Amino acid sequence: RDCERRLRQEVQKYSVELRHAHETERHRVARELHDEVGQTLTALNYTLERMALHSSGTGIEIAKEASSLVADLTSRVGDLCLALRPHVLDDFGLGPALIWLTQRFEQQTGILVELLHDGLAKRLPREVELGVYRLIQEALTNIARHAGAKRCAVRCASSPENLVVSVRDYGVGFQVDRLSSGLRGMDERVQELGGRLTIRSSPGQGTCIRAKIPLPIKAW
Template structure:
């Protein structure tokens, strides 16, 4: 039975019942209307309206739940589906909505996977070009500067030494950028070593102290999951260094009941009312790709806390 017919029959039942009571009941209406008759008629009208409202409220309650689900649904934060309840068109509508959410989440996951894969490929390409092209060019410049400085007069030699230091600093910065774009240590030495290198790199940045803790004998997560963990840690530490105004950040990778848990917490100013930017949305998309759960919040005592829970049998394993 469609929603139209359910509402129509509910109203019809109420009106028919009221009509039967008027026709068969002892109530009559005089001309002019007496006060007692007016009270009885008004009481009957109120009873009809209340009965109609209660029946409609019960019948349309699943629609209210579906409306709330439509308002609060976030594809980056999957939650439980609305319970299929009600009759006729309402149950079909909820079932169709749940199927639509499944399809949208699947399509978003596939598109996000392609986009992130393309992003990683582009990062690898840029890192390779920085290392092979720019890095080698600057290395050649350094060697040439050294050759010229060795044969230059003392005043010019000092200036050339300064240029050498500037060039060497630029070369170190390019190598650092290349490492951030393509974490070679992740593929060569594993996740724990990559996180230790990342923590060491971030230590001292803007007076930031990184405290780290890693459980021994962590289970293998798979290449995709390890890359997600590394990128989430990298994005979190970068945000802390740039925006949090923190002095200390704690980085930990520990075994949990159902998998592995990554935690990054700082003593900075916290999230406040700031909206989630592209970096945080990217972290959520990466977490969804491996079936992980990402939580961002304020830690006790102030500061920001990021927690990534990776199941041992997630999508990326």
């Protein structure tokens, strides 16, 4: 039993390290895409505009066509950066990032999200903001993939002591017996932050994912 316990701890440790490495890599790729690829595309577009100005006849048409392809590519690269690591989370914190995430989710899936957030005007520790953002992102992805729901609700309330998050849908629900990778990842993230995750779901009744995460006490 000792050996099993040790192995479990090892697995958990590696899983935390893997998640950190994954986040660092996403951050790096997003920055590279934004700074290198994004800026080169902007320069390319500018060059094509100049080319159109100095061309005539079909030359102008071709430059305009190329310019519109570049604009399309720029917008795809922008979307990719946001999916990898939304800078709104790093720059403005969890509240604005959740507004952005849920609006984008509604546009992409047609599923209505009721978002209630409270006490998020102040910035929270970076690892809490990122962990909670990823938790809600994964829960919403599950709703789009599995729930067959038309609407759902996201709540996120912060008090000086803790942060309470829930994602509820009114879809098909499922039997929670063993946690598979996505749900286990959510559970591990919350445990890593010292919190607790509960998953309530039953067939036909919808699903509710809830997490309570303690916040560090500020020493004044």
